[in-house]
Amino acid sequence: MAPGGANPSPILEVSRLYLILGNSIAAISAVEALRKVDPNGSITIVAKEGEPAYSPVLTPYYIAGELPRERLYLRKKSFYREHKVELICNDGAAKVFTDRKEVLLESGVLLKYDRLLIATGGRPRPAAFPGAALKGVFVLRSLLDAANIRNYALGKRDAVILGGGPISMRSAWALRKLDIRISLVISSNRLLSRLVDEEVSLRLEEALLRDGGYRIYKNCDLLAARGKEKVESVELNNGESIPAQLIVVGKGVIANKELVEGTEIATANGILTDERMETNSPGVFAAGDVTQAYDRVRKKNMVNAIWPAAFAQGKVAGLNMAGASATFTGTVPMNVIEVGGVSLATIGVRTDKTVSMRAGNALKKIYLGENKITGAVFLDDLRGIGLLHTLIRNEVPLDRLPSPQRLLENIEYCRLLRIFSRKAG
Ligand SMILES: Cc1cc2nc3c(=O)[nH]c(=O)nc-3n(C[C@H](O)[C@H](O)[C@H](O)COP(=O)(O)OP(=O)(O)OC[C@H]3O[C@@H](n4cnc5c(N)ncnc54)[C@H](O)[C@@H]3O)c2cc1C
Structure with missing residues (x-):
């Protein structure tokens, strides 16, 4: 008997509500880690897309025809059932309310959580030039983007790739595999200018020119895409007009962090997290490309939008959400790019x-x-x-x-x- 003669209240095994926003590698890795610690809690994933989780990393290989679509999926179809995950597809998280521990979905549904993981990744900076709404203008991020590019590109002769960063290089590689001639239009004076030094840019440029299928327009911007319904050519600010039946815009990535606006959750270029992958709002975690987490080389929080970071961060977040104690030791920035018949790997700074x-x-x-x-x-x-x-x-x-x-x-x-x-x- 408890003091005063009252019956002790039974200890209730209340199962936790885990809510995960996004359904890519950070989310999957979190689920796998979480389930090892908490086999019973309720896990819901909210996925904007209608696909099971897939790898954006492999989309260029799919465009190139080197991998079938099925090979892009990260886990077997049974993954969600086996991990007792309720998957809500074709609905996005619109707003997080940390005060009442709820998330409003775009459909109007409100979901409650005890622990929340934001793993909504990033999106390409949209195309912004006259003619951007013509058929044949694409970005590359999702499997749908990749499928649209592939379907449209087959049989085409000339493509313009806007931007000289990693995604542009990967898009160029994929389209070149379809025997399409590539014009790279880059506003800086060299390729991959944020990633490599001048000598490496030059060597890469030489490799592309050796390939024979590339033209590089440096210090150049696209003024407009021209065509009736479909892209037929592009106009550059150097006065040139070049033929193109498709354009892939690769002008950088923006973190999908708007859903925490109006909350106390701290953001900069991404959602800021500590070494537990927790935000400054207790119980709210973030992982993957949406996150600005610790960079081991630069010794500060940075958005490092790379696969290994998303995987590692998701795992740490999942463990901590379930009550274990795990630490994210930091990302080492890394990129591997294949283009123009050469491979390039960069690490660190x-x-x-x-x-x-x-x-x-x-x-x-x-x-x-x-x-x-x-x-x-x-x-x-x-x-x-x-x-x-x-x-x-x-x-x-x-x-x-x-x-x-x-x-x-x-x-x-x-x-x-x-x-x-x-x-x-
Ligand atoms: C073409 C391409 C090639 C790449 N190649 C490499 C490479 O070679 N090496 C490498 O390390 N990295 C590469 N990356 C980057 C890598 O894919 C990402 O770092 C990784 O996918 C990040 O995973 P994530 O889980 O954070 O988010 P993402 O993969 O971006 O997925 C986020 C998910 O959240 C969903 N979502 C977005 N908003 C919402 C919302 N409001 N509500 C619900 N769901 C939402 C999205 O639909 C998406 O499914 C590449 C990326 C691209 C696009």
């Missing part, structure tokens, strides 16, 4: 202090900081990039390594010996 190695068309470069490697770029020969990733991620001191030049020249050998774990000598 650039500095002015570089060490390079060239062999034929291949170029390997590492960027040095205070007694550590901060970044690397490998072009045309990616062997050893994994070792560089480890060295950058773990901030292995340079004085524990062979000289950077020796490291680059013997990277395969170093990798095999895991030479970085010993003193050079």
Whole structure:
């Protein structure tokens, strides 16, 4: 009996309501982690699209005809049932109300939550030029975008790709595989200007020109797309008009974070999270491209819209939502791009202090900081990039390594010996 003679109230095993907004890799990874800790809580995923979760990373291969659509799906159809997830498709989350722990969907439905994960990713900056509404103007983000591009592109001859970033390069690669001639229209004076240095841009440009199917318009902008109903040509601000039956606009990505406007949840370029992937609103987590989380190399929160980050962040968020204790140790920025018959991998950040190695068309470069490697770029020969990733991620001191030049020249050998774990000598 409890003091005063009253019966003790029974401990109620109330199952938690987990609500996940978005249905891509961050969400899937969160569900898998969460279910390991809490087999019984109720999980609902709200998905704007009508598809089971798929990989945007693979959409260029689908456009190129190198992968069938089925291969893009992340998990088997039974995933949601097996993980006891209620999937609400074709409905988007419109607004989060943290004070009453509710989310309003675009359909008007209100959903309650005990723990909320925002994993709504990003969207392409929309096309904004006269003629942008013509048939044949696309962005590439979703599987639907990819299917639309592929269907439209088959049999076409000329495409304009607007922008010189990673998504533009991937779009160009995919369309080139369909034997379409590519005109890259970039407002800067070089390709991938945010990602690589001038030398690497130049080498990449040379590779594209060797391919024969690319023209590159630098320091250029698209003034208008011309055509009756469909795109037939584009007009550039250098006075040129170039034939094009389709345009893919790759002018950057915006985080889908508007749904937290009006709440206390802190945002900058993305939703800000701590090392638990929790926002400043207790019980509300965020993961993936919508998030501005810790960047291990830059030592501050950044939007790093890459797959491995979304996966890792989703996992940490899922564990913490379920009551476990997990820490996100930070993203190492990384990109791998195939274009013009070459592969390019970039890791970390650039500095002015570089060490390079060239062999034929291949170029390997590492960027040095205070007694550590901060970044690397490998072009045309990616062997050893994994070792560089480890060295950058773990901030292995340079004085524990062979000289950077020796490291680059013997990277395969170093990798095999895991030479970085010993003193050079
Ligand atoms: C063409 C392309 C190629 C890429 N290649 C690479 C690569 O080679 N390597 C790499 O590391 N990364 C690559 N990426 C980036 C990678 O795909 C993303 O980092 C990753 O998909 C992010 O996962 P996410 O779960 O955060 O969100 P996303 O994959 O962006 O998915 C978010 C989901 O949320 C849904 N959603 C949006 N708003 C709402 C809402 N309000 N309510 C409900 N649902 C909503 C969306 O429909 C979408 O399904 C590529 C991206 C693209 C587009």
